[in-house]
Amino acid sequence: xxxxxxxxxxxxxxxxxxxxxxxxxxxxxxxxxxxxxxxxxxxxxxxxxxxxxxxxxxxxxxxxxxxxxxxxxxxxxxxxxxxxxxxxxxxxxxxxxxxxxxxxxxxxxxxxxxxxxxxxxxxxxxxxxxxxxxxxxxxxxxxxxxxxxxxxxxxxxxxxxxxxxxxxxxxxxxxxxxxxxxxxxxxxxxxxxxxxxxxxxxxxxxxxxxxxxxxxxxxxxxxxxxxxxxxxxxxxxxxxxxxxxxxxxxxx
Numbered sequence: 001x002x003x004x005x006x007x008x009x010x011x012x013x014x015x016x017x018x019x020x021x022x023x024x025x026x027x028x029x030x031x032x033x034x035x036x037x038x039x040x041x042x043x044x045x046x047x048x049x050x051x052x053x054x055x056x057x058x059x060x061x062x063x064x065x066x067x068x069x070x071x072x073x074x075x076x077x078x079x080x081x082x083x084x085x086x087x088x089x090x091x092x093x094x095x096x097x098x099x100x101x102x103x104x105x106x107x108x109x110x111x112x113x114x115x116x117x118x119x120x121x122x123x124x125x126x127x128x129x130x131x132x133x134x135x136x137x138x139x140x141x142x143x144x145x146x147x148x149x150x151x152x153x154x155x156x157x158x159x160x161x162x163x164x165x166x167x168x169x170x171x172x173x174x175x176x177x178x179x180x181x182x183x184x185x186x187x188x189x190x191x192x193x194x195x196x197x198x199x200x201x202x203x204x205x206x207x208x209x210x211x212x213x214x215x216x217x218x219x220x221x222x223x224x225x226x227x228x229x230x231x232x233x234x235x236x237x238x239x240x241x242x243x244x245x246x247x248x249x250x251x252x
Contacts, residue, residue, distance in 0.1 A: 013142075013231065014087035016040045016080065018070050018127060019097030021048035024146060024193060027220035028094055028227050033061035035228055040083035042068030043097070070097045070123030073130075080130040089138055092231055093131045095124045095168075096146045102157040113160045120164035124171060132175075135183055140235065142184040144227055145172045149191045149245065165189075169241075176240060184238040186230040191245030192217045218246050 015032050019025040021043035033039050033056045041049050041063060049065035056063040064086050068079045084090050099119045101112040124145055135141025150158055151165035169187055176185040194217045223244055230239040 011232075013037045013091035014040065014083065014089045015092040015094065015231070016042070016083050016090060016131070017094040017096055018042050018068060018079075018123065020052070020065070021045040024190065024220045024223045025094070025096040026052060027224040028096065029063065030056065031221065031224035031228050032231065033063055034059070035232070036061075037092075037231070038062040038087050039064075040079075040086060041065040042070075042079045044069055068097075070126055071118040073122075073126045076123075076126040077130045080127075080134060084134060090131050090134045090141060092142045092144060093127050094144045094146065094227060095127045097123050098146065098148075100158075100161050102161060104157050105159055116160050116164050120161070121167045121171075124168055128171070128175065132183070140182045140184075142186070142231065143172070143175065144186045144188060144230060145169075146223070147172075147187050147189045149189055149243065151187070151189050152243070173240075176238070184235075186227075186239050187241045188223060188226050188230070189241070189243045190218065190223045191243075193223055193244075194219055218244065 015037045017025050017029050017032075017039060020029050020041035022045075025041075025043065029039050029041055029052060039056065039062070041052065042065065043049055044067065046065070046067045053063045053065050064083075066079055066082050069075045080090060080093075097119055099116055101109070101115065103109045103112065128143065131141065131143070145168050147168045148161075148165040150162040151169040154162045169189070172185050172187045175183065179185065226242045226244050230242065233239055
């Protein structure tokens with residue numbers, strides 16, 4: 001707490017966000033920029049990114065963007081390098097990019113399985129591989145990995161998706177244990193949240209079930225608030241895991 005004669009200094013971090021063109025990534029970019037952080041945004045849909053950068057800049061924030069495919073390790077390294085050149089540091093990486101084409105295993109949609117593994121798991125690993133050496137060199141950093149309530153429970157049609165999110169949680173815990181106080185690691189697991197994730201579901205029954213399942217959903221800004229809370233903590237405080245569900249939800 002401060003008295004009326006003291007000013008609170010806001011720590012401005014260089015924050016990189018993947019999957020920033022919509023949903024949780026977009027909301028997180030807006031929230032962290034409003035908090036005074038410098039945000040560097042990546043996604044495949046560059047027109048959306050550029051519009052978001054203009055919006056943030058017009059509101060007095062600091063933002064830049066770059067095309068990004070998290071399944072391409074070289075592209076992720078280029079993203080991190082460009083952000084470091086722009087802002088001088090890489091303080092926080094929000095590994096948010098994800099896909100969710102649900103279907104029963106018996107449908108054998110192996111291409112969709114591979115896509116989930118590539119984006120949801122390899123994408124996070126590529127982010128860690130690109131940013132961890134930079135953070136270690138500069139003496140610290142923070143990974144915020146967006147998982148899901150699916151990292152805590154498994155439901156029909158979501159076996160592969162849940163497996164990828166269990167993996168994100170496991171990778172995050174391993175990184176936390178391997179760090180010696182220099183790297184902070186946070187996992188944020190959203191319940192049902194307004195986003196475009198369900199748009200990738202091609203199986204009709206799974207799509208209809210998800211539409212009913214998502215009848216009550218959190219706004220993406222609620223997850224952005226959770227990310228902002230973790231990022232805002234003092235350097236000696238490591239918020240390891242946050243689960244955010246709609247009030248009263250028994251699952252999701």
